[in-house]
Each structure stands twice: as C-alpha cells, then as structure tokens.
Amino acid sequence: MKISKLILAFLFFMALNANAQTEKGTLIAGDKTFLLNGKPFVVRAGELHFPRIPREYWEHRIQMCKAMGMNTICIYLFWNFHEQQPDKFDFTGQKDVAEFVRLVQKNGMYCIVRPGPYACAEWDMGGLPWWLLKKNDIQVRTSKDPYFMERSVNYLKRVGKELAPLQIQNGGNIIMVQVENEYGVFGQDVNYMEKVRDAVRSSGFDKVQLFRCDWSSNFFKYDVEGVYTALNFGAGSNIDQQFQKYNEVYPNAPQMCSEYWTGWFDYWGRAHETRSISSFIGSLKDMLDRNISFSLYMAHGGTSFGQWGGANAPPFGSMVASYDYNAPINEAGQPTDKFYAVRDLLKNYLNPGETIPEPPANYPVISIPKITFSETAPLFDNLPKAIPSETIKPMEYFNQGWGRILYRTKLPECTTPFKLKLTELHDWANIYINGKLIGNLDRRKDESTIEMPPVKKGDVLDILVDANGRVNYGKTIIDRKGITEKVEMQISSNSSTLTNWEVYNFPVEYDFQKNLKFKKEKTNGPAWYRATFKLTAIGDTYIDMSSWGKGMVWVNGYNIGRYWKIGPQQTLFMPGCWLKKGKNEIIILDLETPKDPQISGVTIPVLDKIVVDESLLHRKKGETLDLSAETPVDSGSLNADKDWKEVLFQKTAEGQYFCFEAIASQNPKDNSASIAEIELIGTDGQLIPRSKWKIVYADSEEVMVGNYSAEKIFDQQESTIWTTSKAGDKITYPHQVVVDMGENIKIKGFKFLPRTDKSTSGNIKSYNFYIKTSSFSIKK
Numbered sequence: 001m002k003i004s005k006l007i008l009a010f011l012f013f014m015a016l017n018a019n020a021q022t023e024k025g026t027l028i029a030g031d032k033t034f035l036l037n038g039k040p041f042v043v044r045a046g047e048l049h050f051p052r053i054p055r056e057y058w059e060h061r062i063q064m065c066k067a068m069g070m071n072t073i074c075i076y077l078f079w080n081f082h083e084q085q086p087d088k089f090d091f092t093g094q095k096d097v098a099e100f101v102r103l104v105q106k107n108g109m110y111c112i113v114r115p116g117p118y119a120c121a122e123w124d125m126g127g128l129p130w131w132l133l134k135k136n137d138i139q140v141r142t143s144k145d146p147y148f149m150e151r152s153v154n155y156l157k158r159v160g161k162e163l164a165p166l167q168i169q170n171g172g173n174i175i176m177v178q179v180e181n182e183y184g185v186f187g188q189d190v191n192y193m194e195k196v197r198d199a200v201r202s203s204g205f206d207k208v209q210l211f212r213c214d215w216s217s218n219f220f221k222y223d224v225e226g227v228y229t230a231l232n233f234g235a236g237s238n239i240d241q242q243f244q245k246y247n248e249v250y251p252n253a254p255q256m257c258s259e260y261w262t263g264w265f266d267y268w269g270r271a272h273e274t275r276s277i278s279s280f281i282g283s284l285k286d287m288l289d290r291n292i293s294f295s296l297y298m299a300h301g302g303t304s305f306g307q308w309g310g311a312n313a314p315p316f317g318s319m320v321a322s323y324d325y326n327a328p329i330n331e332a333g334q335p336t337d338k339f340y341a342v343r344d345l346l347k348n349y350l351n352p353g354e355t356i357p358e359p360p361a362n363y364p365v366i367s368i369p370k371i372t373f374s375e376t377a378p379l380f381d382n383l384p385k386a387i388p389s390e391t392i393k394p395m396e397y398f399n400q401g402w403g404r405i406l407y408r409t410k411l412p413e414c415t416t417p418f419k420l421k422l423t424e425l426h427d428w429a430n431i432y433i434n435g436k437l438i439g440n441l442d443r444r445k446d447e448s449t450i451e452m453p454p455v456k457k458g459d460v461l462d463i464l465v466d467a468n469g470r471v472n473y474g475k476t477i478i479d480r481k482g483i484t485e486k487v488e489m490q491i492s493s494n495s496s497t498l499t500n501w502e503v504y505n506f507p508v509e510y511d512f513q514k515n516l517k518f519k520k521e522k523t524n525g526p527a528w529y530r531a532t533f534k535l536t537a538i539g540d541t542y543i544d545m546s547s548w549g550k551g552m553v554w555v556n557g558y559n560i561g562r563y564w565k566i567g568p569q570q571t572l573f574m575p576g577c578w579l580k581k582g583k584n585e586i587i588i589l590d591l592e593t594p595k596d597p598q599i600s601g602v603t604i605p606v607l608d609k610i611v612v613d614e615s616l617l618h619r620k621k622g623e624t625l626d627l628s629a630e631t632p633v634d635s636g637s638l639n640a641d642k643d644w645k646e647v648l649f650q651k652t653a654e655g656q657y658f659c660f661e662a663i664a665s666q667n668p669k670d671n672s673a674s675i676a677e678i679e680l681i682g683t684d685g686q687l688i689p690r691s692k693w694k695i696v697y698a699d700s701e702e703v704m705v706g707n708y709s710a711e712k713i714f715d716q717q718e719s720t721i722w723t724t725s726k727a728g729d730k731i732t733y734p735h736q737v738v739v740d741m742g743e744n745i746k747i748k749g750f751k752f753l754p755r756t757d758k759s760t761s762g763n764i765k766s767y768n769f770y771i772k773t774s775s776f777s778i779k780k
Contacts, residue, residue, distance in 0.1 A: 023171060024168070024169055024170065024171050025037045025168045025169070025171075026038070026168065026169060027041065027110075027168055027175040027176065027208075027209055028209055029209060029211075029228040029253060029254055030254065031252050032252055032253070032254055032255075033254045033291070034254050034256075034293060036175070040291075042288075042291055042292075042293050042349075043071070043072050043110075043112075043175075043176075043256060043293035043294065043295070044069060044070050044071045044072060044293070044294065044346065045070060045071075045072035045073065045074040045112055045293075045294065045295035045296065045299075046065035046068065046070040046072075046073060046074065046295065046296045046298075046299025046300070047073075047074040047075070047076075047259070047295055047296060047297045047298050047299055048061055048062070048065065048073055048074070048075060048298075048299060048300055048302075049075065049076055049121065049298075049301075049302060049323075050075060050094075050097060050100040051078060051081050051094065051095070051305075051308065052301065052302030052303050052304060052305070052308075052323055053300070053302045053303075053333075054094070054575045054577050054578065055093065055094050055096070056575075056577035057333060057363070057575065057577065058099075058100055058103055059103050059106075059107070060333055060360055060363070061300050061302075061329065061333055062103055062104055062107050062109065063107055063357075063359070063360045064299075064300065064329050064333060064335065064339075064359055064360065065109070065299050065300070065329070066107055066108070066109060066356075066357060067343065067356060067357050067358060067359040067360070068299065068328060068329070068335075068339055068342050068343050068346070068356075068359075069342060069343055069345075069346030069347070069350075069356050070109065070296070070299065071109060071110060072109055072110040072111065072112060072175070072295070073104045073109055073110075073111050073112070074111075074112040074114065074258075074295040074297075075097070075100065075101075075111065075112070075113055075114065076114045076115075076116075076119045076121050076123075076127070077097060077113070077114065077115045077116060077119070077127075077159060078116070078119055078121070078123050078127035078308075079116050079117050079119075079127045079128060079129055079152075079155050080123075080124060080125060080127055080128060080129040080130065081095060081127070081308070082095055082155075082158070082159075083129055083155060083158075084129065084401065085131065086129075086131055086151070087154075089158050091158075091162050097159075097162055097163065098162045098163060098166065101113070101163060101166050101172070101173065101174065102166070104173060105166075105172065105173035109173065110168070110173045110174075110175045111166075111172075111173050111174045111175065112174070112175060112176045112177075112178070112258075112295065113163060113174050113176070113177045113178070114177075114178040114181060115156060115159045115163075115177065115178070115200070116128075116152075116155075116156075116180070116181065117152040117155055117156065117180070117196070118140070118141055118180055118181055119181055120181055120182060120472055120473055121310075121472070122265045122304070122309065122310045122319045122323065122472055123304070123308055123309075123310050123472055124307060124308050124309065124310050124402070124469055124470045124472065125310065125470040125471070125472055125477060125479065126181075126310065126471075126472035126473060126477060127472075128140055128477070129151075130396055130401040130402070130470070131396070131401070132147075132148065132151065133394070133396040133478065133480050134396050134397065134399075135147055138478065140477060140478065141180070141183070141186055141187060141189075141192065141477075142187065142189050142192050143189055143191045143192040143195050144189075149192075149195060152196070152199065153195075153199045153202075156196075156199045156200055156203045157199075157202070157203045159203060160200075160202075160203025160204035160205060161203075161204070163204075163205075164203065164204025164205055164206075165204075167205065167207050167208045168208065169207035169208065170207070174208055175208065175209065176208060176209045176210070176211050176228075177200060177205045177208050177209075177210055177211075178210075178211055178212065178213065178258075179193065179196050179197045179200055179210055179211070179212045179224065179227050180193060180196050180212065181213065182213060182214055182215070182232065183212065183214065183222075184214035184215060184218030184219055184221050184222065185214070185215065185218060185473075185474070185716060186474065186475070188221050188222050190222045190223070190224065193212070193222065193224045193227075194224060194225075197210060197224055197226065197227055209228060210226065210227045210228065211227060211228040211229065211230055211256075211258070212224060212227050212228070212229055212230070213229075213230045213231065213232050213258040213259060214229065214231065214232065215231065215232055215233065215718060216231050216233065216241075216242045216243070216244075216245060216246065217644060217718060217753075219231060219245075219246065219249075220245060220249050228253065228254075229246075229250060229253070230256040230257065230258035231243065231246060231255075231256070231257055231258070232257065232258055232259035232260075232261075232297075233257060233259075233260065233261070233719065233756070234260070234261035234264075234275070234719040234756075234757070235260070235261060235262060235263070235275040235276070235279045235280035235283060235757070236275070236276075236279030236280070236282065236283055236757035236758050236759065237283050237756065237757060237758070238283075238642065238756075238757075238758055239283055239286040239287055239290065239292070240286075241642060241643075242257075243255055243292075254293065255290070255291075255292040255293070256292065256293035256294065256295075257287060257292060257293070257294045257295070258294075258295050259295060259297035260283070260284065260287070260294045260295065260296055260297060261275070261297050261719060262275065262280055262296050262297065262298060262299070262325065262326065262327050262328060262338065263275045263298070263301075263324075263325040263326025263327055264325065264326065264707075264719075264720070265319055265320075265323065265325060266319065266320045266322065266324075266568055266569065266607070266707075267312075267317040267318065267319060267320070267707070268317070268318055268319075268320055268444075268468070268564050268566055268567075268569075269317075269444060269564075269566045269567070269610070269611075269613055269616060270317065270568070270610070270703070270707045270709070271568060271608070271610055271703055271704065271705065271706050271707045272568040272607050272608035272610070272707075273326060273706070273707055274326045274706075275326055277337060277338050277341050279757065279758065280338065280341075281341050281342070281345060282758070283758075284342070284345065285345060288345070288346075288348075288349045296327075296328065296342070298323070298325045298327040299327060299328060299329055300327055300328070300329035300330075300333065301322075301323035301324050301325035301327045301331065302323050302331060303321060303322060303323055303331060303560075303561065303573045304319065304320075304321050304322075304323050304561060305321070305558070305559060305560055305561050306402075306508060306552075306559035306560075306561060307401075307402035307403065307467075307469070307508045307552075307559070307562075308469075309321055309323075309469045309561070309562065310469045310470060310471065310472030310473075311427075311468060311469040311470060311471045311472065311479070312471060312472065312473050312474070312715065312716075312717075313471045313474070313476040313479070313691070314476065314690060314691055314692070314693055314694070314711070314714065314715070315444070315446070315694065315695070315711045315715075316427065316443045316444055316471070317444060318427065318444075318468035318469040319469060320562075320564075320568070320569040320607075321560070321561030321562050321563070321569060321572060321573075322569050322572075322573065322605070322607055324605075324607055326338075328341075328342050330605075331573050331605060332362075332363070332365065332540050332573060332605075333362070333363065334362050335359055339359075343356060363539065363540050363576060364537075364538075364539035364540070364576065365539050365540045365541065365576075365603045366535075366537060366538070366539035366540070366541050366576070366601065366603070367541065367600070367601055367602055367603050368533065368535070368541055368600055368601025369600060370598050370599075370600045371531050371533045371586065371598060371599050371600065372531065372597065372598045373529040373530065373531045373588070373597040373598065373599075374520050374531070375518040375519065375520055375529065375530040375531065376518065376519060376521060376522065376523045376527045376528065376529055376530075377516040377517055377518045377519070377527060377528040377529075377530070378523045378525065378526070378527045379406075379464070379506075379525070379526040379527055379528075380435060380462075380525070380526075381517065382516045382517055382528075383406070383504050384504055384505060384506070384512075385504075386408075386502040386503065386504055387502070387503040387504070387505070388501070388502060388503075389501045389502075389503050390499055390500065390501070391486070391499055391501070392407065392482075392483045392484075392485065392486050392487055392498075392501060393482070393484075393503075394426070394480035394481055394482040394483070394484045395465075395467065395480070395481045395482040395505070396480050396481065396482075398503055398505055400505045400507060401507070402467060402481075402507065402508045403467060403505070403506050403507045403508040404464060404465065404466050404467070404506040404589075404591070405464075405465050405467075405481070405482045405503065405504070405505055405506065406462060406463070406464050406465075406503070406504040406506070407462070407463045407465070407482070407483060407487070407501050407502075407503055408460060408461065408462050408463075408501065408502040408503075408504070409460075409461050409498050409499070409500055409501045409502070410457075410458050410459065410460060410461070410500070411433075411455045411457070411458070411459045411460075411461050411489070411498075412457055412489075412496075413455065413456055413457040414454055414455050414489065414491060415454050416454055416491070417451060417452060417453055417454060418452050418454075418489055418490060418491045419449050419450070419451060419452065419489075419490040419491075420449065420450050420452045420461075420487065420488070420489060420490070421448055421449045421487070421488045421490055421495075422441060422448050422449075422463070422483055422487050423448065423483075423484075423485035423486045423487070423488070424483065424484040424485040425441055425443055425447075425448060425465065425483055426443060426465070426467065426479065426480065426481045426482060426483070426484055427442075427443040427444075427465075427466065427467055427468040427469075427481070428440065428441070428442050428443060428444075428465070428466045428468060428550070429441050429463050429464060429465045429466070429483075430462075430463075430464045430526065430591060431450055431452075431461070431462070431463055432460075432461070432462040432463075432464070433452070433453070433455060433459055433460070433461060433462075434459055434460050435460070435462070435525075437525065438450065438452060438453070439451075443468075444616070445615055445616065446694060449490070452489075461498070463483065463487065464526060464591065465481070465482050465483060466550065466591055467481035467482070468562070469562075473716065474691075474716050475689065475691050476691050486498075508552065508559055509559075510554050510557045510558075510559065513528060513554055513587050513589070514557075514587075516528055518530050523593075524593050525593060526589075526590065526591045526592070527589075527590060528587055528588065528589050528590075529587070529588045529589075529590065529594075529597055530585070530586070530587045530588075531585075531586055532583055532584060532585050532586075533583075533584050533586065534582055534583055534584070535579060535580065535581055535582065535584060536581065537581070538576045538577075538579040538580065538581055539576040539579075540573070540574065540575055540576040541574045541576070541579075541601035541602065541603065542571035542572065542573055542574065542601065542602050542603070542604065542605045542606070543555075543560070543571060543572045543574050543586075543599055543600075543601055544570065544571055544599055544600050544601070544602050544606070545563040545565075545570060545571065545572060545599065546565070546570045546571075546606070546609070547594055547595045547596040547598065547599075548563060548565065548588065548590050548592075548594040548595075548599075549564075549565050549590050549591060549592025549593065549594055550562075550563070550564045550565065550590065550591045550592055551563060551588060551589040551590040551591050551592075552588075552589050553572055553586065553587070553588050553589075554586070554587045554588075555574060555578060555579070555584065555585070555586050555587075556578055556579065556580060556584055556585055557585075558578045560572050560573070560574055560578075565592075565611060566610070566611045566613065567608075567609045567610040567611050568607060568608050568609055568610040569605075569606070569607050570606040570607075570609045571602060571605045571606045571607070573605065574601060586599070612703070612704070616703075616709070617698075617701065617703065617709075618695045618696070618697055618698040618701065618709075618710050618737075619697055619698055619699060619700070619701075619730075620780070622780050623697070623778050623779065623780055624699075624778070624779045624780075625659070625697055625699060625736050625738065625776060625777070625778055625779075626776070626777040626778065626779050627659070627661065627736070627768075627770065627776070627777075629777070630659075630770050630772070630776070631770075632661075632768040632769055632770050633649055633653040633769055633770065633771055634647060634649050634650075634653075634749075634768075634769040635663075635766075635767065635768045635769070636766065636767060637765055637766045637767075638752065638754075638764060638765060638766070638767065640666050640760075640763065640765075642754055642755070642756055643753075644751055644752070644753050645751065645752045645753070645754075646681070646749065646750075646751050646752075647749050647750055647751075647752065647769075648681070648748060648749035649747075649748055649749050652683055652746050652747070652748050653746070653747055653748075653771045654744060654745065654746045654747070654771070654773065655741075655744060655745070655771035655772045655773045656740060656741055656742070656743060656744050656745070656772070656773055656774075657696065657738060657739065657740055657741070657771065657772050657773075657774070657775050657776060658680070658738070658739055658741070658769065658770060658771045658772075659697075659736055659737070659738045659739075659768075659769070659770040659771075659776055660675070660678060660713075660736070660737050660739075660750075660767060660768075660769055661734050661735070661736045661767060661768040661769070661770070662733060662734060662735040662736070662764040662766075662767055663733060663734050663765075663766040663767055663768060664733055664764075664765045664766045665733065665762070665763065665764060665765055666760065666763040666764070666765045667760065667763070670760075670761060670762065670763075671724075671731050671732045671733060672723060672724045672726060672731070672761055672762040673700075673723070673724050673733070673735040673762050673764055674708075674721045674722060674723040674724070674754070674755050674761065674762025674763065674764075675712075675713045675721060675722050675737070675752070675753070675754065675755075675764070676712070676713070676718050676719075676720070676721045676753040676754060676755050676756055677713060677714065677716075677718055677751075677752075677753040678713045678714060678739075678750060678751070678752055678753075679750065679751040680741075680745070680747045680749075680750050680751075681747060681748055681749040681750060681751065682745070682746065682747060682748070683746050683747070683748055685748075687751070688741070688745055688747065690714045690716070692741060692742030692743065693714050693739050693740070693741055693742065694739065694740045694742070695710045695711050695737065695738070695739060695740075696738040696739065696740050696775065696776070697736065697737070697738040697776070697778055698710035698722070698736070698737045698738070699724070699730045699734075699735050699736045699737075700724035700725045700728045700730040700731065700735060701722060701723070701724065701725060702723050702724065702725045702726070703725075704725075704727075707720070708720075708721055708722060708723040709722065710722045710737050713737060713739075714739070718753060718756055719756060719757070721755045721762075722737065723755075723761075723762050724762065734768075738776055740775070744773055747771070750769065
C-alpha cells in the first residue's frame with residue numbers, strides 16, 4: 001500500500017509538472033520592453049545550430065548555454081538541410097528540429113526560431129536548396145520569381161507543421177519567429193518581405209511574435225507591418241551608437257541585438273579569426289546595463305560537417321569545416337575563458353530567485369594512435385558512368401548537388417604551347433593531359449588560364465573540379481558549381497571553344513564512397529584511402545590532417561567535412577558518439593597526393609596554422625604605387641565619428657580603376673590605416689554593384705595576426721576591416737588601395753565607413769580619391 005501511494009504521488013507530481021510545461025503563455029514586444037506573460041522580460045539567448053551538433057550532444061549544448069546564464073536558445077533552420085530534393089522533406093533523426101525545441105523546453109528555456117527561407121550562417125547557399133539553380137533564370141529573395149516564392153511557401157508550410165504546435169501560446173516554448181534574415185543588405189523589396197511574413201503566419205505561426213533583423217546602417221530602409229525589428233552587430237560595438245537611429249525610428253520599441261557576434265568565421269587560406277574577451281564582454285555589459293535583449297551569435301558554433309560550409313564573394317572565399325567561431329563554448333562543447341566571463345557577468349543581472357546552474361560534465365576526449373592507409377582507390381580507376389554533354393554545364397544541370405565533377409574531352413592537335421581558359425570556374429580544378437597533371441586553378445586567386453604543352457589529336461583533357469561551398473551572402477548567391485560557362489583553347493590570337501564532353505559525378509554521400517574498388521597498393525594523384533582501426537574506449541577527438549592535401553573525410557559513414565593543407569584549420573572534429581568500441585572505418589578522398597598517408601587523433605584542435613600564400617597579397621615585394629602623374633578627382637577630410645560618410649564630387653568622374661589614398665590619421669601618432677567599407681555612388685544616386693570588384697594593389701595589409709586583408713573594404717561585412725600591417729615594409733602614411741571595378745563606370749561620389757568597434761586605431765582623417773580608365777602605374 002505504501003509503495004502504491006508513493007507511485008500515485010509520483011504520478012501526480014509528474015502530471016503537475018507536465019501541466020506546467022504545457023501552460024499557455026505570451027510574449028509580445030511591448031512599450032520599450034518585451035512582456036512575457038505580461039511582465040517585463042529581457043531575452044538572454046544563445047544561438048545553437050542543431051545541424052552543426054550531433055544529435056547525441058544536443059541536450060549537453062543546451063545545458064551549457066543555460067549554465068552560461070542564458071534563458072533562451074536561438075536556432076536557424078536550413079531549407080537545404082531538410083529538402084535536399086524537391087518535395088522530399090526530412091525532419092527525422094539529426095534533422096528532427098521539433099525534438100531539439102522540446103529538449104530546450106525540457107531544460108526550462110525558451111526558443112527563438114529563424115526558419116528562413118534564407119538564413120546565411122556561413123552555410124551552403126545560405127540554406128537555399130541547390131536544385132533551385134536548375135532553373136536557368138532563377139531569382140532568389142524576391143517576389144519577382146514565382147517559382148522561388150512557390151517553393152519558399154511550400155517549405156515554410158512544412159516547417160509550420162513541425163513547429164507551430166510548439167508556440168508559447170500553444171503551451172510550447174517558442175517565443176519569437178524570424179521573417180527572412182538581414183534583408184536590408186540584399187534588397188528593399190518590401191512586397192517580398194510581406195509575402196514571407198504572410199507565409200510564416202499561414203504556416204501556423206499566427207500567434208507568436210514575429211521579428212526581422214538588420215544592421216543599424218540599413219534597418220530603416222524598409223519596414224514590415226506587424227513585424228518587430230531587431231539589430232545585429234558585433235563584439236566591441238558602441239551600443240548607444242548602434243541604437244541611435246533605431247530610437248529615432250522606433251522610440252517605443254524594446255531594444256534587442258538578435259545577433260551579437262561573439263567571434264567570426266574562418267576562410268580557407270586566411271588567418272584564424274578571434275575577438276577579445278574584453279571587447280566582447282564590454283559591449284555585452286553595456287547592453288545588460290540598458291536592459292537590452294540579446295542573442296549570442298554564436299554561443300556554440302559546432303561544425304559544418306560534410307558539404308555544408310558556405311562561401312562569400314566578392315572576392316570568393318570558402319569557409320572551413322570548423323564553426324568554432326571563437327565562441328564561449330568551443331567546437332567540442334567545452335567551456336572557454338569567454339564562457340566563464342559571460343557566466344560571471346550575468347550573475348549580476350539575474351532576476352530575484354533566479355540562479356545559474358553548474359555546467360554539465362565535458363565529454364571525454366581521446367587520442368588515437370597513428371593509422372596508416374594501405375588501401376587505395378585511384379579516382380581515374382573508379383569513374384562512374386559517363387554523361388555525354390555537347391557543351392560545358394555546371395554540376396546542377398547533371399543533377400549533382402555537391403562534391404566533385406570531372407569534365408573530359410579529346411583535344412585537336414596543337415604543335416605549340418597554348419593557353420587553356422576556364423570561364424567561371426567554381427571553384428578549384430586540377431587539369432590533366434592523358435592522366436598527367438599539368439597544374440591547378442583556384443577561384444580564390446581569380447585564376448582562369450593555365451599554360452598547356454603541345455598536344456596531339458585525340459589527347460584526353462581531364463578537368464577535375466572541386467566545389468568548395470556555395471556563396472551564402474550577398475548578390476552573388478546564385479553560385480552554380482563546376483565550370484559554369486565554357487572552356488577555350490587560346491592559340492596566339494585565336495580562340496576556340498571545346499565541345500563534346502563526357503561528365504562524371506562524384507557525390508558526397510557515403511553510399512558512393514563505400515562502393516569504390518579499393519586495392520592494397522600505393523598510388524599518386526587523386527584517390528580515396530581506406531583504413532580500419534580499433535578502439536577500446538570512445539571519446540571526442542580531432543583528426544590530424546596536416547600531412548594531406550585537399551579533400552573530404554568519412555568515418556563510420558559520417559561525412560565529417562572538408563580539409564585543405566593551406567589552413568588555418570589542420571584538424572577535423574570527430575565526435576565520440578560517431579565512433580565505436582572495436583572496429584571503425586575511415587575513408588579519405590585526397591585530390592592531391594598526401595605527404596604521408598596516415599592520420600592520428602589528437603586531443604587539441606589546430607585551427608590557426610595557416611600556410612601563407614603570398615600570391616593572395618596585393619603587393620609584391622619591392623612594388624610601389626606611382627601617383628606622381630595623377631590628379632585626384634577629389635581630396636578632403638573626414639570627421640572622426642564612426643558613421644557612414646558620404647562624399648559628392650564637384651563633377652562626375654569616370655573610370656574602371658579607382659584609388660583611395662589615406663593621407664593622414666585622425667591621430668597624428670597612429671601610422672596605421674583602416675577601412676570597413678567603401679561604396680561608390682552612380683550618376684542615378686544608386687550604389688554601384690561591387691560583385692566584379694578586385695583589389696589590384698594595397699600598400700599594406702595585415703594577414704598574419706588576423707584576417708584584415710584589403711578586400712574587406714567591399715566584402716559587405718561592416719564588422720570586418722582592412723587594416724595596414726604594423727610590421728610590414730610599409731607602415732607609414734600615405735596608404736593606398738587600388739580597385740579594378742571590372743568595367744568603366746560613371747560615379748558622382750563615394751560612401752566611406754570607418755571601423756565600427758570602439759577602437760580608433762587606423763581611423764583616417766584626410767584622403768585623395770583617384771579614378772582612371774586605365775590601370776595605375778606600379779613600379780617594381
């Protein structure tokens with residue numbers, strides 16, 4: 001009887017707890033504050049991306065955020081993660097977003113959902129599905145393309161089916177849902193944003209608070225009725241300055257930073273990005289002192305496993321597999337010094353009776369002894385069925401989403417050396433004649449032409465292209481992969497387009513890799529390598545790829561991501577939950593030839609070892625820009641504030657090349673120069689598109705201790721900057737940067753944005769602006 005009463009009491013307690021969990025509530029944007037069930041509420045959110053975290057670790061990462069002091073988890077959904085083929089949705093297993101949201105609620109936290117259709121997040125195509133690109137004239141993020149709108153609405157309906165029941169008004173924990181993402185950077189099609197808003201509502205999110213997010217420099221360019229507006233900005237920002245214009249436009253709205261960037265992402269071949277604890281904590285404290293809601297982007301970044309890492313352009317740069325983001329919780333879910341700094345700060349801002357729990361225990365980390373590969377499957381011995389194609393086409397037209405693609409044709413006779421030109425190579429290619437490697441081309445370096453030896457009629461040309469992630473941001477998001485236009489033989493002044501191709505697809509799915517013909521023999525050139533290894537205990541580890549070239553890795557069927565010897569990432573995170581006691585399998589595809597075909601599992605990641613490529617610098621040793629014969633179209637001084645500055649010329653100027661020359665600093669003792677963004681103003685008053693821009697020359701740029709290269713002046717990211725090196729051979733004023741715009745353009749002025757953080761280092765006072773139809777003189 002006593003046991004029965006205890007059971008009944010336990011069941012009664014559980015029923016009460018269940019009712020508490022499903023109690024209906026509200027959150028609205030009230031007068032200068034959010035109101036949660038009618039009471040003032042400050043959102044303290046941490047962003048997590050469930051696709052970047054193994055499902056087995058979801059709850060651990062949620063608990064880590066709570067132990068940092070968060071009361072809310074913010075999530076993106078990536079459309080292409082859930083609908084990899086049209087109308088074939090998957091919300092199971094690793095993709096079960098509803099289960100993730102329920103885990104957030106189980107741990108006593110609220111949830112903010114950002115379903116898209118566009119997300120960004122350094123994710124392939126910003127979350128848009130690759131199969132949209134099979135439509136020749138596709139337009140995205142606009143109401144002008146009915147097909148895009150139809151597919152977007154269809155996707156949002158499916159998201160609503162999963163998550164609408166979990167709105168707080170239904171007893172769930174979803175308190176806000178975002179409409180699109182940072183649209184002010186991309187366009188001003190209010191009709192599109194209204195249609196997305198309506199699609200979100202009609203999908204079932206008809207009760208929850210809707211919001212949009214933009215930057216302080218563009219949020220006011222459009223408005224969406226019934227949708228609250230939040231701002232995004234990064235560590236070190238001046239909070240009062242960020243919200244100055246916002247308070248003018250929305251004087252009665254609560255203030256929220258929906259993406260407070262705790263760090264930044266890394267590009268292949270560029271220095272590892274970090275943000276200091278002091279700058280990060282300083283601006284966070286400023287927000288807390290003002291009762292400003294926030295979401296830490298990222299609280300924990302995780303990993304862009306498989307093919308999911310994205311890219312940016314211009315200029316083209318693809319993201320590494322690690323999404324560590326210099327976040328408070330590192331890639332393996334462990335607390336960092338930044339974690340404890342947030343936790344210690346938030347203890348001073350809790351509500352009465354609120355406490356912060358202790359962090360959950362870390363998962364074990366193990367090392368794995370050296371594993372040597374003896375089985376290989378050479379790529380050219382494992383060609384899939386050929387697809388005939390008269391002309392070159394991108395991989396999407398061959399129904400391939402990601403991976404590598406081989407283009408093959410037979411050449412006509414050419415008795416002299418010639419040039420092979422690939423128009424719009426996306427993104428990296430090895431070129432072979434009769435199986436012999438001639439060289440490679442890299443989109444990051446704007447390479448499109450390679451010198452070729454004489455050939456006989458019938459010699460086989462192979463072009464093996466590696467897709468390095470689709471552009472996820474800006475106007476260049478239509479980023480088809482492979483070779484997207486044509487391949488030409490250039491002989492003297494003559495050019496001929498090559499035709500009659502055979503095309504071979506090499507997808508990223510494990511089912512393709514496991515069916516290859518492996519042999520126990522050594523090989524050179526592109527090949528898969530396979531080995532097995534045994535473990536007596538499992539735990540997280542980092543696969544050391546530093547002796548390999550460029551490719552992808554599968555362990556026990558899981559695609560753990562891309563690697564590339566150029567760094568800065570030299571290890572791949574291997575979750576212990578995907579390893580097994582006993583026998584494990586690893587397959588590595590290397591498009592080059594590894595120095596040593598072996599790997600080991602190490603306990604500390606290597607995310608900051610870059611192989612500096614001087615060809616990516618915009619000034620060769622000994623070069624000097626000669627402006628002695630040039631006359632500036634404009635000279636002047638800039639004020640010292642951090643806002644965008646607009647300069648209009650006395651008369652219209654025209655040219656293909658412009659040079660911005662910094663003459664003096666705001667601080668006479670400061671020899672460095674820095675610029676966040678430069679925009680040119682056309683004769684119609686509109687900003688000139690920057691997708692074709694290329695840096696021709698920069699007298700100095702910092703690429704060793706941070707990613708501050710010259711192209712940051714047009715990368716469309718206001719929080720990243722070009723800054724001159726403090727240790728180079730050009731450290732004093734004047735400082736110059738020269739840009740090739742790709743075509744002759746008439747301009748009537750420019751806009752200039754200095755660095756937007758609290759630092760004043762490199763702030764420019766006086767300048768000269770030059771423009772020419774021909775290139776500027778560079779002396780050697």
